[in-house]
Amino acid sequence: MPIPRFRQALSAPGLLKEVRTCFARVEDGVASRGLNLTECLMSGLAIFGMKYPSLLQFDRDSRGDGTVGANLRSLYGVARAPSDTALRERLDEVDPRALRRAFTRLFHVLQRGGGLEGFTTLDGHYLLSVDGTGYFSSSRVHCASCCEKHHRDGRTTYYHQMLGAVVVHPKQREVFVLAPEPIVKGDGATKNDCERTAAKRLLSDVRREHPHLKLIVVEDSLASNGPHIQGLKRLGLRFILGAKRGDHAFLYDWVDATPGVETVEVTDEAGVRHWFRYLNGVPLNDTHFELEVNFLEYWERRPNGKEQHFAWVTDLPIKESTVMELMRAGRARWRIENETFNTLKNQGYSFEHNFGHGEKQLSTVFAYLMMLAFLIDQIQQRCCRVFQHAQAKAGRARYFWEKVRGLFLHYRLPDWETLYRALAFGYRAPEPVPFDTS
Numbered sequence: 001m002p003i004p005r006f007r008q009a010l011s012a013p014g015l016l017k018e019v020r021t022c023f024a025r026v027e028d029g030v031a032s033r034g035l036n037l038t039e040c041l042m043s044g045l046a047i048f049g050m051k052y053p054s055l056l057q058f059d060r061d062s063r064g065d066g067t068v069g070a071n072l073r074s075l076y077g078v079a080r081a082p083s084d085t086a087l088r089e090r091l092d093e094v095d096p097r098a099l100r101r102a103f104t105r106l107f108h109v110l111q112r113g114g115g116l117e118g119f120t121t122l123d124g125h126y127l128l129s130v131d132g133t134g135y136f137s138s139s140r141v142h143c144a145s146c147c148e149k150h151h152r153d154g155r156t157t158y159y160h161q162m163l164g165a166v167v168v169h170p171k172q173r174e175v176f177v178l179a180p181e182p183i184v185k186g187d188g189a190t191k192n193d194c195e196r197t198a199a200k201r202l203l204s205d206v207r208r209e210h211p212h213l214k215l216i217v218v219e220d221s222l223a224s225n226g227p228h229i230q231g232l233k234r235l236g237l238r239f240i241l242g243a244k245r246g247d248h249a250f251l252y253d254w255v256d257a258t259p260g261v262e263t264v265e266v267t268d269e270a271g272v273r274h275w276f277r278y279l280n281g282v283p284l285n286d287t288h289f290e291l292e293v294n295f296l297e298y299w300e301r302r303p304n305g306k307e308q309h310f311a312w313v314t315d316l317p318i319k320e321s322t323v324m325e326l327m328r329a330g331r332a333r334w335r336i337e338n339e340t341f342n343t344l345k346n347q348g349y350s351f352e353h354n355f356g357h358g359e360k361q362l363s364t365v366f367a368y369l370m371m372l373a374f375l376i377d378q379i380q381q382r383c384c385r386v387f388q389h390a391q392a393k394a395g396r397a398r399y400f401w402e403k404v405r406g407l408f409l410h411y412r413l414p415d416w417e418t419l420y421r422a423l424a425f426g427y428r429a430p431e432p433v434p435f436d437t438s
């Protein structure tokens with residue numbers, strides 16, 4: 001098998017170098033007590049990069065026989081890993097917004113390196129799927145930024161949610177997260193934050209950080225309301241938003257009552273029947289009568305008889321030649337559920353595990369670092385052929401990360417290329433177990 005070239009910029013060393021530069025600019029508010037904040041942030045990233053199940057495990061390993069300490073130096077540039085307590089204390093003080101820059105930098109590196117080729121659709125746009133998910137809930141553990149649910153019987157549930165924004169494509173396996181937006185209680189706020197206000201903050205940050213990016217925002221039916229659509233238009237963001245009949249009686253009545261609504265029927269090579277009806281320039285509802293949207297409704301019937309139904313409102317013109325692409329773009333919204341949150345929760349990243357809650361920002365900072373580790377992995381999966389070979393050799397994703405952590409624990413690794421090449425092309429195990437008799 002020909003040995004592929006290792007693309008430094010689009011593999012772990014180059015990506016971590018970019019992130020480190022961003023971390024070095026994060027304001028260090030606390031007297032350092034010999035611990036440098038960049039090292040703490042890089043250690044946090046290493047925990048999620050190596051898919052560690054707990055901070056305690058990481059603490060023990062980095063203080064073990066020297067192998068993990070040496071690997072943290074060679075792979076993550078961490079000279080001395082902080083203890084788990086020190087790490088929690090320092091990261092609790094970090095403003096999560098200061099970590100946004102790392103996501104933006106990595107996205108630019110990915111774009112410049114050609115990693116986003118094949119990700120455009122509908123006249124050169126990228127699809128940005130936006131949705132929220134819960135990752136922490138407790139009746140006991142809480143911090144200053146927890147949202148609170150007060151039950152009738154006097155109990156309180158504390159929780160954190162995160163609004164994610166992910167660049168997706170119907171035909172591509174990878175997804176690329178932009179900086180997420182925490183749904184938390186702000187400083188001194190008495191009311192809980194909600195997904196809708198978080199979306200407002202997230203989308204204006206996205207526009208500020210990527211002013212020229214051609215984006216179509218895809219969201220579920222909760223987003224197809226007047227104020228949100230007006231906000232999207234103000235930011236120059238195109239949209240494809242779910243539109244359920246139950247939420248849009250006025251819109252559906254309007255379409256039903258309009259004579260000559262266009263329909264399209266296509267049966268593809270796999271025998272799947274696609275049936276569309278659409279109408280451009282429909283008033284969204286009574287209250288926002290002046291706000292016109294284009295309406296697309298779709299039924300799919302598979303040869304086994306299984307049927308599905310979807311409907312969207314969009315500002316993209318609907319024509320016979322674009323209905324299939326619009327439908328695929330609208331359905332790509334699910335990739336934030338299936339390929340992002342699900343992977344983070346069930347494929348080694350332990351998104352719902354409580355690594356430490358802290359008193360201020362720790363929970364959010366850990367969530368950011370985990371998403372950053374996920375972005376680095378997805379870029380490598382897309383762009384680094386050595387990484388791809390290593391992954392293919394391991395088979396399942398979870399097994400791949402077990403193998404990565406196994407090597408990280410037991411072998412001194414001079415660099416990332418050695419780690420991935422060992423996994424891709426095999427390595428000799430030391431036999432027998434070399435006992436330490438000193």
Ligand SMILES: [Zn+2]
Nearest residue numbers: 142143145146
């Ligand atoms: Zn909290």
